[in-house]
Amino acid sequence: MRKGVLIFLLVQVLVIGMLVRSVWTLLELLVIDGSRDQISRAELPAPNSGAIQERPQLIPKIIHQTYVNTSIPENWKEAQQSCLDLHEDYEYRLWTDKKAREFIAAEYPWFLETYDGYEHPIMRADSIRYFVLAHFGGIYIDLDDGCNRRLDPLLAYPAWVRRTAPTGISNDVMGAVPRHPFFLRVIDSLPEYNRNWVLPYISIMASTGPLFLSLIWRHYDREGPVGVDRVRILFPDEYNNHPWSFFTHHIGNSWHGKDVQLIFWMARHWVMLTVIGFIVGFSVIGCMYWTYGRFSATPRYRIRGWRYRVAPWSRLEKKGDYERSDRHEV
Secondary structure: OOHHHHHHHHHHHHHHHHHHHHOHHHHHHHHOOOHHHEOOHHHOOOOOOHHHHHOOOOOOOEEEEEOOOOOOOHHHHHHHHHHHHHOOOOEEEEEOHHHHHHHHHHHOHHHHHHHHHOOOHHHHHHHHHHHHHHHHOEEEEOOOEEEOOOOHHHHHOOEEEEEOOOOOEEEEEEEEOOOOHHHHHHHHHOOOOOOOOOOHHHHHHHHOOHHHHHHHHHHHHHOOOOHHHOOEEEOHHHHOOOOOOOEEEOOOOOOOOOHHHHHHHHHHOHHHHHHHHHHHHHHHHHHHHHHHHHHHOOOEEEEOOEEEEOOHHHOOOOOOOOEEOOOOOO
8 A cells, every 4th residue: 555545544544533532422422321320110109109208308398490580471380380389398499580690690700701601591591500409409490391290209319310302311300419519510511611603502502501411411420420429310201291200391492593493404314414424524535535646646846956746737838947856967
């Protein structure tokens, strides 16, 4: 094999390796579903079971929710009320925009610049839920999620989140004890992940939303947390309106913009787009190889003892101006 071809192939392998390494955690999320940390139905007491009282209650009885102000939209009031009615002995905290900013300014001033700088309001709504769980503990519930039964059995786990489709975990319902190491890691990582990815949906998901949380979860899980440091996973059965499920889902997605239609279309046609991506990728590599081959095949010339390459399109037609390197003066 020619030395030039070998170098070209090695460079391509290096570039591909760097690209794979940069998205390795995303690739892991496609195959790692969190089943190792699943909260199984077998270990959860049935509604109204006497076994619920025998379980430890580690998470404080606090329900957190967020909204712009205290005027909750009509389509979410039923969901909100279902949680209030079932948990009269729980403390309820609604974090309005004003209260959330005051809390960040007072308790976490190092984050205030990032918080104020978020381009989209949903990014502040995402971030405040992580901070209040890390600070106070309790259970966070999106306003478009209702309660189907009391959440007491979930108080026995130091930290838990919900599995979501197609990959990773969601941030719509979460529970934790105060100062749990996972949520401390989450709030500490928020400034680092605050980036603009052109499309608002991608920027939100990757900076503060479920994709961001999933990436932090995967990095955290690699360290092998045990005991109270583990993050347990609540699987989708808890949203299927079974008598034993904890939550019901109502109409949401209030922050979705027009770019979401493109993202969802791409998700439905991911096989076609993957094939196109490979075709384009190999085409680019082929063009690079062709260009490299043309460059390496150009003849060499010498001017006053200096040897160099001249591209075919720049050769002079007039004889005698240059000498080919393999010719000698007579």
